[in-house]
Amino acid sequence: MKLPPRGTRRALAAALLTLVTSFVLGLAPAAATGTATVRQSDGHVDVYQNVQLKVIHNALFVTTADGEGTLVIYRAACSYQGDLMVCFVTSATLVQAGKTSPLDFKRGTAYVNETDVPQPLALSTTKVPPHSIVLTFTTVRGTYVGITGRFDQVVK
Amino acid sequence: MKYLCALAAILIALTPAVSSAQRGGRGGGGGARAGGGARPSGGGGFNLSRDTGRAPVTRPSQPGSGNRGNGNIGNGNGNGNNNGNRGNGNIGNGNNNGNRNTNINNGNRTNINVSGNTVIRNPVYVNNSAWGWNHGVAWRPAYGYWGGGFWGAMAIGVTSAAVFGTIAYNNRTYTSYQVQPSSPGATFLSNYQLTQVQCGPTGLVVVYGPENSVICANPNNLVTAGNYQLSTDTLTLTSM
Numbered sequence: 001m002k003l004p005p006r007g008t009r010r011a012l013a014a015a016l017l018t019l020v021t022s023f024v025l026g027l028a029p030a031a032a033t034g035t036a037t038v039r040q041s042d043g044h045v046d047v048y049q050n051v052q053l054k055v056i057h058n059a060l061f062v063t064t065a066d067g068e069g070t071l072v073i074y075r076a077a078c079s080y081q082g083d084l085m086v087c088f089v090t091s092a093t094l095v096q097a098g099k100t101s102p103l104d105f106k107r108g109t110a111y112v113n114e115t116d117v118p119q120p121l122a123l124s125t126t127k128v129p130p131h132s133i134v135l136t137f138t139t140v141r142g143t144y145v146g147i148t149g150r151f152d153q154v155v156k
Numbered sequence: 157m158k159y160l161c162a163l164a165a166i167l168i169a170l171t172p173a174v175s176s177a178q179r180g181g182r183g184g185g186g187g188a189r190a191g192g193g194a195r196p197s198g199g200g201g202f203n204l205s206r207d208t209g210r211a212p213v214t215r216p217s218q219p220g221s222g223n224r225g226n227g228n229i230g231n232g233n234g235n236g237n238n239n240g241n242r243g244n245g246n247i248g249n250g251n252n253n254g255n256r257n258t259n260i261n262n263g264n265r266t267n268i269n270v271s272g273n274t275v276i277r278n279p280v281y282v283n284n285s286a287w288g289w290n291h292g293v294a295w296r297p298a299y300g301y302w303g304g305g306f307w308g309a310m311a312i313g314v315t316s317a318a319v320f321g322t323i324a325y326n327n328r329t330y331t332s333y334q335v336q337p338s339s340p341g342a343t344f345l346s347n348y349q350l351t352q353v354q355c356g357p358t359g360l361v362v363v364y365g366p367e368n369s370v371i372c373a374n375p376n377n378l379v380t381a382g383n384y385q386l387s388t389d390t391l392t393l394t395s396m
Contacts, residue, residue: 038203046203069201077298077305080291081338088298088305094208096201101208107300107311122338139207 034149036062036071041142053133054153060110060133062147069096071103071145073135075110084119084128085112089137092145108137108145114154274395276379280347286389289343295388303369306388308336321355323362323370330355330370341365344391348378363393 032052039045050065062071071094075087089108094101113119113128120127121134128134131154135147281288287295297304302312310318310333320332332355335341345352350361350373361373362383375381383396 036202040203040206048202064201066200071202071204075298076296077301078290078293079295079340079343080293085291085293086338088301088309090298090300094202094204096205101205103204103207109309139204141207143204143207145204 032063032065032149032152034062034147034152036064037144037146039144039146051147051149052152053147053149054155055151056153056155060135060147069094071095071147073108073110073137073147078112081122082119083113083115084121085114086110087112089135092137104140106138106140108135110135276348276384276393276395278347278391279349279378281391284390284392289347289391290340295340297366302333302367303341303365304367306339306366307333307341307369307371308339310334310336320352321372323355323372330368332370332372335371340388341371344386345373347391348373348393349376350374350379364396 032050034051034053036048036051037045038048048064052061052063052065054061054063058075060071060073060075062073063069071092073092074090076090078085078087080086087110089105089110092103092105092108094103111121111128111134113130113132116130118127118129126134129150132150133147137145139145277284278289285292287293295306297306300312302310318334320334323330323332335345335352344350344363352371352373353360355362355370355372359375359381361375361379361381363371363373363386364384365371365386366388373379379393384393385396386393
């Protein structure tokens with residue numbers, strides 16, 4: 001059997017490679033891009049990249065990239081400041097290691113941008129990206145939790 | 157053939173990365189430990205184990221409040237509603253407007269408006285649709301904030317710097333605080349062109365809001381002096 005010329009074979013292989021790569025990557029879901037920062041009262045900081053952010057009804061589910069921990073955060077008193085929805089965080093629960101444990105929650109605020117364009121925070125130069133959230137809360141013992149990122153799923 | 161081998165090798169190399177991304181990428185997703193300290197709980201997930209363990213915060217009873225709900229005081233919409241009876245004092249009886257209202261309290265479950273109250277409809281959201289002022293999203297009070305957060309992010313027990321006078325009513329003293337910009341309360345004040353002032357003097361517009369909150373404002377051409385209940389769904393005022 002006679003093979004096609006070398007240039008043709010290279011082009012064919014490149015095209016095939018591109019096709020297969022696109023197919024494989026296309027099967028993968030969009031990677032979660034959220035970031036969670038936990039700063040302990042003693043200054044120790046843990047930064048969690050690629051956390052998954054899901055809003056299911058009135059709760060925000062934040063899951064670590066390893067899938068082993070989920071924070072469930074509840075909100076209330078949601079009101080709009082322009083097109084930006086501002087909510088007070090009312091409680092947070094840690095689902096991890098087979099246990100569901102309410103955090104010793106103190107208080108927090110969530111800024112939710114459900115629009116397609118960035119929205120500025122009041123009295124700030126910070127903007128919340130489209131379909132994203134900026135959330136912070138503190139616990140009684142002084143731990144600070146900050147969460148930012150685009151929603152991976154919203155169920156209303 | 158060698159191209160096929162190369163392609164297979166690339167596919168094999170790609171597959172774990174993709175599945176890792178689907179699981180969340182354990183290898184790269186555990187989080188950068190900026191502080192470098194050991195995880196107290198070990199394993200993956202969030203380092204928040206030291207922030208759990210206390211009993212869930214239960215909402216304390218509010219003495220004298222008696223379910224002072226949103227907008228159900230004496231305005232005829234309290235029937236069959238467990239909310240709306242502000243304590244046992246039954247606002248509307250013996251009020252500052254000369255007993256124009258008579259509320260019949262039936263076991264703190266029924267609030268019947270016999271003589272009717274004056275309702276001042278919101279001058280901006282004239283169609284009176286529920287939550288029209290909030291893009292149609294229902295506003296619910298958040299525990300731990302003065303007025304449930306309606307007047308801004310003012311935590312209960314806030315410093316005295318933001319105190320805006322007090323109101324005595326039914327043997328109880330209500331402390332008023334400064335309404336925060338961009339809050340639902342600020343929207344309410346703007347709608348009625350009201351300017352908040354310190355509570356205390358007579359001749360003011362006294363507005364009772366959610367969660368035992370009260371604010372005061374100077375009267376204007378839209379709202380005359382007196383006591384009012386604020387309905388948070390429509391931002392309407394009902395005289396008491």
